[in-house]
Amino acid sequence: MRRDAAEYGGRFTSHLVLNEPGRPDLYNQWFDFYFPGMGRFTIWNAEIVTARQAFWDAAHNEASSRAYxxxxxxxxxxxxxxxxxxxxxxxxxxxxxxxxxxxxxxxxxxxxxxxxxxxxxxxxxxxxxDEPPVIYESFKLDWSYAYGIGLRIVQDVEVINQAAIEAAIDRFLAIGETDWVSSEAVPRDHLPLVREQEALASVDYPSAQLGMPVR
Incomplete structure (x- = not known):
């Protein structure tokens, strides 16, 4: 983490790019990262998603289940x-x-x-x-990971950035590094009204690989 401090701030590290120039917020709805726990030998292998992304995932999974x-x-x-x-x-x-x-x-x-x-x-x-999924902010542990302890985080924020990740780490450590679900659902007006593909298709951003706008 010390080597990556200039890129990630020093409290976590990742194999992903966090601050891609020109990347719209809608394309920054999840992130994978590692951070140390309170125990000397504890490494958390975490995935963080916005409530928006969790909502999209839940709606898509339910639609897929019904269709199949x-x-x-x-x-x-x-x-x-x-x-x-x-x-x-x-x-x-x-x-x-x-x-x-x-x-x-x-x-x-x-x-x-x-x-x-x-x-x-x-x-x-x-x-x-007609049946919008109910989403809660949460921490969910997964002990099956080969490296570290798995952790899925759902956070009601507009975008996943360094501040959002550090706030999630602080909250997780404060509750004692355990499973947790908020007692209150994320307000419906914080969640999308269209499918993920529709939302992403409405935003252009430059592609370094193609050298042209892509959707």
């Missing part, structure tokens, strides 16, 4: 199957690499002619509008 539940076994097998074809072949005929075969999406009668992806989008929009 409407498919039969044969449909599920077809949706999960991946086909590959040779991409590069040596002079002797040996296949060097493969590429994924692009398939035409299947349109289902039970979805009124929509594809699985389109049905999930439709359900997700309806869930956000």
């Amino acid at each position: 539940a409407a498919l039969g076994d044969a449909d599920l097998d077809r949706e999960s199957k991946l086909d590959f074809e040779p991409a590069d072949v040596s002079r002797t005929g040996k296949v060097l690499t493969y590429r994924l075969v692009k398939r035409e999406p299947v349109r289902y009668v039970q979805f009124d002619g929509r594809t699985l992806s389109e049905q999930i989008d439709l359900l997700e929009t309806a869930i956000i509008r």
